[in-house]
Amino acid sequence: xxxxxxxxxxxxxxxxxxxxxxxxxxxxxxxxxxxxxxxxxxxxxxxxxxxxxxxxxxxxxxxxxxxxxxxxxxxxxxxxxxxxxxxxxxxxxxxxxxxxxxxxxxxxxxxxxxxxxxxxxxxxxxxxxxxxxxxxxxxxxxxxxxxxxxxxxxxxxxxxxxxxxxxxxxxxxxxxxxxxxxxxxxxxxxxxxxxxxxxxxxxxxxxxxxxxxxxxxxxxxxxxxxxxxxxxxxxxxxxxxxxxxxxxxxxxxxxxxxxxxxxxxxxxx
Amino acid sequence: xxxxxxxxxxxxxxxxxxxxxxxxxxxxxxxxxxxxxxxxxxxxxxxxxxxxxxxxxxxxxxxxxxxxxxxxxxxxxxxxxxxxxxxxxxxxxxxxxxxxxxxxxxxxxxxxxxxxxxxxxxxxxxxxxxxxxxxxxxxxxxxxxxxxxxxxxxxxxxxxxxxxxxxxxxxxxxxxxxxxxxxxxxxxxxxxxxxxxxxxxxxxxxxxxxxxxxxxxxxxxxxxxxxxxxxxxxxxxxxxxxxxxxxxxxxxxxxxxxxxxxxxxxxxxxxxxxxxxxxxxxxxxxxxxxxxxxxxxxxxxxxxxxxx
Numbered sequence: 001x002x003x004x005x006x007x008x009x010x011x012x013x014x015x016x017x018x019x020x021x022x023x024x025x026x027x028x029x030x031x032x033x034x035x036x037x038x039x040x041x042x043x044x045x046x047x048x049x050x051x052x053x054x055x056x057x058x059x060x061x062x063x064x065x066x067x068x069x070x071x072x073x074x075x076x077x078x079x080x081x082x083x084x085x086x087x088x089x090x091x092x093x094x095x096x097x098x099x100x101x102x103x104x105x106x107x108x109x110x111x112x113x114x115x116x117x118x119x120x121x122x123x124x125x126x127x128x129x130x131x132x133x134x135x136x137x138x139x140x141x142x143x144x145x146x147x148x149x150x151x152x153x154x155x156x157x158x159x160x161x162x163x164x165x166x167x168x169x170x171x172x173x174x175x176x177x178x179x180x181x182x183x184x185x186x187x188x189x190x191x192x193x194x195x196x197x198x199x200x201x202x203x204x205x206x207x208x209x210x211x212x213x214x215x216x217x218x219x220x221x222x223x224x225x226x227x228x229x230x231x232x233x234x235x236x237x238x239x240x241x242x243x244x245x246x247x248x249x250x251x252x253x254x255x256x257x258x259x260x261x262x263x264x265x266x267x268x269x
Numbered sequence: 270x271x272x273x274x275x276x277x278x279x280x281x282x283x284x285x286x287x288x289x290x291x292x293x294x295x296x297x298x299x300x301x302x303x304x305x306x307x308x309x310x311x312x313x314x315x316x317x318x319x320x321x322x323x324x325x326x327x328x329x330x331x332x333x334x335x336x337x338x339x340x341x342x343x344x345x346x347x348x349x350x351x352x353x354x355x356x357x358x359x360x361x362x363x364x365x366x367x368x369x370x371x372x373x374x375x376x377x378x379x380x381x382x383x384x385x386x387x388x389x390x391x392x393x394x395x396x397x398x399x400x401x402x403x404x405x406x407x408x409x410x411x412x413x414x415x416x417x418x419x420x421x422x423x424x425x426x427x428x429x430x431x432x433x434x435x436x437x438x439x440x441x442x443x444x445x446x447x448x449x450x451x452x453x454x455x456x457x458x459x460x461x462x463x464x465x466x467x468x469x470x471x472x473x474x475x476x477x478x479x480x481x482x483x484x485x486x487x488x489x490x491x492x493x494x495x496x497x498x499x500x501x502x503x504x505x506x507x508x509x510x511x512x513x514x515x516x517x518x519x520x521x522x523x524x525x526x527x528x529x530x531x532x533x534x535x536x537x538x539x540x541x542x543x544x545x546x547x548x549x550x551x552x553x554x555x556x557x558x559x560x561x562x563x564x565x566x567x568x569x570x571x572x573x574x575x576x577x
Contacts, residue, residue, distance in 0.1 A: 003375075008375070030380070031380065034274055034379070034380050034381055035279065035381060037274070037275065038274055038275050038278070038279050038282070038381050039279045042278075042439075075375075075376065078375065078376065078377075079273075079375065079376025079377065080376075082271065082273060083273040083275075083276070086276060086435075086440060086441065089441070090440075093441065093442055094442075095439055096439045097439045124275055124276065124440070127274075127275040128273055128274060128275045128276075131273070131274035131275060131379060131380075132273075132274075132376045135373065135374065135376050135380070136376065138374070139374040139375070144371070144374075147374075157297070159297045159300070159301065159309055160293075160297065162309055162310065162313065163309060163312060163313040163316065163363075163367055164313065164367065164370070165313065166309075166310045166312075166313025166314050166316075166317070167313045167314070167316045167317045167320070167367055167371065168317075168371075169313075169314075169317075170313070170314045170317040170318070171317040171320060171321070171371070173317070174317050174318050174320075174321040175321050177321075178321050178322070178324070178325075192325075192326075192327060192328065192331075199331055199334075202331060203331070203460070203463050203464065203467070204467055206325065206327060206464060207463070207464045207466075207467025207468050207471065208467070208471060209325065210322050210325065210345060210464060210467075210468050211467070211468045211471035211472055211475070212471075213318055213321060213322045214315075214318060214319075214322065214350075214468060214472065215471075215472060215475055215476055215479075216318070217314055217315050217317060217318025217319075217321075218311070218314075218315055218318070218476070218479055219476075220314050220318075221310065221311035221312070221313070221314030221315050221318075222311060224310055224311070224314055225310045225311045228310055233310070
């Protein structure tokens with residue numbers, strides 16, 4: 001499964017009630033949910049109920065965002081492997097914060113599956129799933145430029161805002177550039193995974209591709225910098241961010257999200 | 270090598286964030302003050318380029334063709350490369366912080382743990398990669414080898430740091446983590462080393478003005494020594510946790526041949542590299558004292574050699 005940044009960005013330009021919510025609210029929601037999920041106790045079975053409610057809430061929001069199901073599945077497929085890998089190993093590990101272990105099964109080579117390990121692995125994976133869902137919701141309903149502008153409105157320092165503005169603007173240019181380089185290489189029958197050519201030669205070709213992209217991005221940066229200077233850019237320059245008042249729907253969504261977190265935490269169910 | 274959310278507890282993640290924010294703030298200051306002009310926009314565009322080139326996945330078996338690496342891939346990180354080209358590790362910190370922030374939107378690395386990821390790839394990768402290159406260059410080692418070693422360590426050491434972070438978080442055992450990350454990141458480091466040498470050579474041919482050669486040759490030895498000492502201190506803290514309790518070959522042979530005769534005759538100051546009664550802290554302290562003693566002896570000898 002593969003999702004390019006252009007496909008990801010295309011999703012953010014859809015019209016939906018969630019897309020229309022202010023970027024600041026969506027950033028705060030994502031941060032709030034992530035921090036809350038990470039702060040949940042490590043070994044509590046009640047976590048599954050709490051995380052289930054949060055995951056269900058995020059999927060409801062995703063449903064209203066009209067994001068393509070195939071896109072969501074593809075995004076999960078990209079994000080999950082590393083987390084899944086470490087979670088899957090947990091049943092075989094003796095967690096240092098657990099005092100007593102109940103062995104479920106003994107395997108060859110001294111491996112043991114413990115009840116506590118299975119529980120911790122399941123909790124850590126469910127937590128990870130909720131965090132990933134909230135990030136996917138944020139990034140499929142908010143364009144990158146809106147994210148930078150919203151971060152600036154939330155107090156991101158001007159230097160960082162400038163850096164991210166430039167980065168986001170040229171991300172797609174270089175993505176397309178890499179696509180063209182790859183197409184050109186394909187027309188010459190170049191294939192990174194081809195084992196019939198010497199490894200040294202393949203590495204050199206990859207190195208030259210990277211050099212090309214590096215030099216092109218540097219030169220684009222120089223041209224951009226020169227053109228900004230021509231338009232009066234100086235060290236004191238600031239990224240312009242228009243004022244944007246929060247709407248009643250923004251406050252409503254924030255209140256609902258906070259309410260759900262509080263309800264989940266207070267165990268009012 | 271991107272740690273996802275929930276794999277490090279919030280308290281520890283906050284500490285990594287605080288350390289990273291300090292380094293990011295210093296990196297922004299460097300971009301504003303130390304570069305020839307205010308080239309912050311250029312860095313933004315370059316970060317976009319680095320982000321895209323990190324999407325080029327390369328088969329690990331291309332570097333080391335062993336069955337264990339079948340299906341494993343890696344991509345260039347570029348922290349050592351960026352630091353060497355701009356003649357400053359701060360360039361790596363700044364670029365990696367930006368790239369990791371955007372990657373987190375793809376679920377590649379978490380939000381609460383972004384501090385740890387910046388610390389590993391930007392700070393440890395950038396500083397160790399850069400100062401290894403500078404240090405070896407000062408020792409008149411061939412430039413391409415110095416660069417290869419710097420880039421190799423910029424991949425290996427962040428992997429080891431990650432294993433320690435996951436161990437401190439209670440998520441993964443230390444020795445297995447170090448072993449696995451050592452193997453995978455070591456192989457990726459070989460690739461990173463080759464690619465860095467090729468890319469640097471190509472940039473030097475096409476745009477020699479980009480590379481800040483003057484600063485590279487004038488970098489102070491004190492800074493190299495400071496980073497070296499910091500790395501050794503890190504190793505001193507890590508060593509007792511990684512060391513095996515089993516005797517080495519000589520000890521084993523001696524114990525078989527001489528039984529208990531040696532131990533009763535000699536009183537050692539730091540037996541088994543430890544201060545008795547202090548546990549792990551004693552082992553760390555003993556190694557740090559040993560390290561300090563070696564540095565003092567080395568400083569003394571070098572001063573005498575200079576006078577002679």
